Amino acid sequence: MPRPPSSSPPAEKVLAWVYLLPSLAVFALFLGYPLYRTFYLSAHGNDLFGAPTRFVGLDHYTALFGSAEFYRTLLTTALFVLLTVVPGVLGALVLVLLLEGRLRGVRVLRSAFALPFAFSVASAAVVFGVFYNPATGVLNGLLSHLRLGPAAWLTDPHHALVSVALATVWLNLGYNVLVLSAGVGSIGSEITEAARLDGAGGWRLARSITVPLLGPHLFFLVVVSTINALQSFGQINILTRGGPDHATSTLVYDVYDKAFANGSSDFGAASARAVVLLVVVLACTAVQFGVLERKVHYA
Amino acid sequence: MNRVLGGLAAYLLLGVAALTVLLPVYYVLVGAFMGPGDLAVYPPAVVPHHLTTGNFAAAARAVPLARQYLNSVLVAGVITAAQLLTSVLAAYALVFLPLRGRGAVFGVFLATLMVPWEAVIIPNYLTVSDWGLANSYFGLVLPFLASGFGTFMLRQSFRQFPAELRDAARIDGAGHWRFLWRILVPLNKPSLAAIAIYVFLSAWNQYFWPLIITRTPQMQTVQIGLTSLSYADAADPGLILAGVLLSLLPTLALVVLGQRFIVRGLTAGAVR
Numbered sequence: 001m002p003r004p005p006s007s008s009p010p011a012e013k014v015l016a017w018v019y020l021l022p023s024l025a026v027f028a029l030f031l032g033y034p035l036y037r038t039f040y041l042s043a044h045g046n047d048l049f050g051a052p053t054r055f056v057g058l059d060h061y062t063a064l065f066g067s068a069e070f071y072r073t074l075l076t077t078a079l080f081v082l083l084t085v086v087p088g089v090l091g092a093l094v095l096v097l098l099l100e101g102r103l104r105g106v107r108v109l110r111s112a113f114a115l116p117f118a119f120s121v122a123s124a125a126v127v128f129g130v131f132y133n134p135a136t137g138v139l140n141g142l143l144s145h146l147r148l149g150p151a152a153w154l155t156d157p158h159h160a161l162v163s164v165a166l167a168t169v170w171l172n173l174g175y176n177v178l179v180l181s182a183g184v185g186s187i188g189s190e191i192t193e194a195a196r197l198d199g200a201g202g203w204r205l206a207r208s209i210t211v212p213l214l215g216p217h218l219f220f221l222v223v224v225s226t227i228n229a230l231q232s233f234g235q236i237n238i239l240t241r242g243g244p245d246h247a248t249s250t251l252v253y254d255v256y257d258k259a260f261a262n263g264s265s266d267f268g269a270a271s272a273r274a275v276v277l278l279v280v281v282l283a284c285t286a287v288q289f290g291v292l293e294r295k296v297h298y299a
Numbered sequence: 300m301n302r303v304l305g306g307l308a309a310y311l312l313l314g315v316a317a318l319t320v321l322l323p324v325y326y327v328l329v330g331a332f333m334g335p336g337d338l339a340v341y342p343p344a345v346v347p348h349h350l351t352t353g354n355f356a357a358a359a360r361a362v363p364l365a366r367q368y369l370n371s372v373l374v375a376g377v378i379t380a381a382q383l384l385t386s387v388l389a390a391y392a393l394v395f396l397p398l399r400g401r402g403a404v405f406g407v408f409l410a411t412l413m414v415p416w417e418a419v420i421i422p423n424y425l426t427v428s429d430w431g432l433a434n435s436y437f438g439l440v441l442p443f444l445a446s447g448f449g450t451f452m453l454r455q456s457f458r459q460f461p462a463e464l465r466d467a468a469r470i471d472g473a474g475h476w477r478f479l480w481r482i483l484v485p486l487n488k489p490s491l492a493a494i495a496i497y498v499f500l501s502a503w504n505q506y507f508w509p510l511i512i513t514r515t516p517q518m519q520t521v522q523i524g525l526t527s528l529s530y531a532d533a534a535d536p537g538l539i540l541a542g543v544l545l546s547l548l549p550t551l552a553l554v555v556l557g558q559r560f561i562v563r564g565l566t567a568g569a570v571r
Binding site: 008012013015016017019020023024025026027029030031033034035037038041050060094095099101103106109111112113114115116117118119120121122123124125126127128129130131133135136137138140141142144145153156170173174178181182201202203227230231233234237238241252255256259267270271274275277278282285 | 306309312316320321322324326327328330338339340345385386387389391393396399406413414416417418419422423424425426446450455475505506507510511523539542543546550551553554556561562
């Protein structure tokens with residue numbers, strides 16, 4: 001790494017801060033200050049227009065943890081994480097193992113599987129909205145060809161969360177496939193060639209060599225997917241608006257619901273939920289750094 | 300024999316997976332050109348009976364799609380340019396300039412990657428509204444003019460810059476500004492391209508912030524316009540799919556043409 005000379009002119013020291021200033025100013029205004037402000041709002045009551053009124057201490061939090069509805073929200077959030085992360089990572093793993101095997105002519109499919117990466121959460125949700133439409137939906141149409149269905153994808157409280165999760169799994173698949181493909185690419189071909197010479201077939205190769213060596217990539221993907229799932233908002237707002245009967249109301253959706261939905265401006269109660277979200281996401285990040293610190297050497 | 304069967308099973312599995320994953324893509328590409336006679340019936344057609352371009356004009360009548368498209372181009376373009384600029388400057392200071400507390404400053408940039416944006420969205424909404432910038436271009440871009448992710452990635456590239464080249468530039472009389480823009484930036488084009496693609500994708504695809512900070516259809520981005528299409532005209536999927544196809548054109552182009560750049564930045568941080 002190039003080092004600056006040990007006795008730097010004062011002008012250079014000033015220049016460093018000049019170069020850092022634009023970034024630091026944006027971070028201070030739109031991350032640092034709002035972090036403080038979220039805690040502040042969560043400890044204050046507010047009027048109908050959201051303006052903070054008096055200090056209420058932990059009242060919002062005690063109300064939160066005293067309500068059965070909030071525990072249901074936490075449970076829904078945990079379920080949503082489970083329903084998106086497990087199929088998303090396992091599905092991508094199976095696809096990548098098949099793609100990176102020695103089959104002829106499947107390489108082009110890798111680019112095809114990466115296509116969902118181009119979709120925004122809004123475009124994916126809107127397309128799945130078309131698919132799930134009870135009257136003219138593509139999925140029920142396909143089911144009818146198989147003499148099945150029709151299913152109430154979004155209107156049945158027992159199915160809605162699964163349907164939203166399915167759209168999310170599809171949306172994330174492109175990214176997951178790209179990450180794991182890069183991981184397989186980083187495994188030296190000497191290792192796999194040696195195993196092949198020793199007579200390892202596709203399945204054996206995957207089980208004993210590829211998957212264990214993909215460990216760090218899989219772990220990274222699980223953490224990133226978990227954090228993404230915890231922050232998912234667009235697909236829920238577009239497909240179900242937290243319903244039916246709160247069946248898809250996750251922590252982030254609850255923040256939006258209290259703060260912005262239907263003209264609501266209950267910023268105090270919403271901020272208390274935002275703090276809970278912050279703590280959960282930071283805990284996941286801490287796990288990631290704790291484990292990666294031991295496994296990956298940063299230069 | 301076992302191997303042949305295994306190969307067949309693998310092909311079959313891949314085929315089914317490909318059909319499933321590509322079904323939404325297929326319906327966007329083809330459905331955008333399908334009339335209500337094909338789509339708004341039960342069961343909807345898989346192969347269109349006839350193709351039409353009427354959906355695009357109809358979608359543009361339902362929401363101000365051209366204006367919203369322009370908004371998205373403007374917002375994503377400004378955010379991308381600004382993040383490249385602020386990240387280049389910050390990374391340069393972190394690597395090439397004397398800085399007391401370098402570790403702590405870098406720590407601040409790393410910390411910004413960990414804060415979930417949704418946890419600070421209420422105060423940001425209040426700040427931007429207090430400044431009178433709600434429902435404006437400034438309000439749409441202001442919180443996103445700097446990037447811990449971009450700075451982090453550029454710092455990695457800059458650190459690998461050969462010391463001899465830098466010394467040679469200095470002996471030739473190049474000051475910091477000249478060295479940065481004439482030598483360092485041109486030689487780091489692949490990293491800059493990777494960052495630009497990521498930033499543009501995530502800015503173009505934003506949903507939560509534009510949803511709450513805009514009020515009129517004229518100021519909304521194309522992502523918000525899409526959802527209005529799906530609420531306004533639930534009976535005609537062709538309109539929705541036409542809007543989706545238009546909104547996908549820049550991002551599809553980036554993902555297909557820029558895949559080798561995308562892979563560079565994959566594990567550097569989660570940006571969605």
